[in-house]
Amino acid sequence: LYPVWIMPPVSSIAENVMVRAFVPLDDEHCMFVEIAHKDYLANTQSNQLPGGSLNDNLLPNTNDWLGRWRLVENQANDYLIERDVQNQLSFTGIEGIHVQDQAVTESMGPIVDRSREHLAPSDIAIGRFRRGLLRTVRAFVEGKRPPAADTPDSYAHVRGGHYVSPDTGDWLAMHTEKVANTPGLLGAEAAE
Secondary structure, eight states, X not given: OTTTEEOOOOSBTTTOOEEEEEEESSSSOEEEEEEEOHHHHHHOXXXXXXXXXXXXXXOOXXXXXXXXXXXXXXXXXXXXXXXXXHHHTOSSOOSSHHHHHHHHHHHTOSSOOGGGOOOOGGGHHHHHHHHHHHHHHHHHHTTOOOXXXXXXXXXXXXXXOBOOOOSSSOHHHHHHHHHHTSTTSTTHHHHO
16 A cells, blocks of 8 residues: 555455554654554454564663664564574564564665565566556656545555465456455445
């Protein structure tokens, strides 16, 4: 959801009632924001920040610009990697999807030269998204607004989440039907 919101499919489409934002603060830092339905947070342990609450496991606030709402797990303490867990149960040894993502992102350094990157076919969406962002920025510089800025209802039927479909059939039609029949989504009421 341009320009900073995402709906990662980390839970079933019926339960994945959340959005996340990565809001740029400057060229090297962003603020992470998650908004979720209270039932989603109560039922989905794997997607929460460490400690099960957005307010748990944070460093004390400081007075500087970047000194608020910082996770205890960070680059300075190697994201509290547990080597025994890494050896036996988890590839990363880092608890929580968000902290794992943060570790991978920050390990690349503050600014990455993407012109030297070699994306694979499975990364087509990444390339298309980046090109879309560049087009949007160029249009904004020319005084044009992104279409969704004036038509927020274009996001009405957007939802992240996963489900298992049959092996055969038109996947897009099956996805559209699944979304239409998922409680809490616009259009679901008509299908009931």
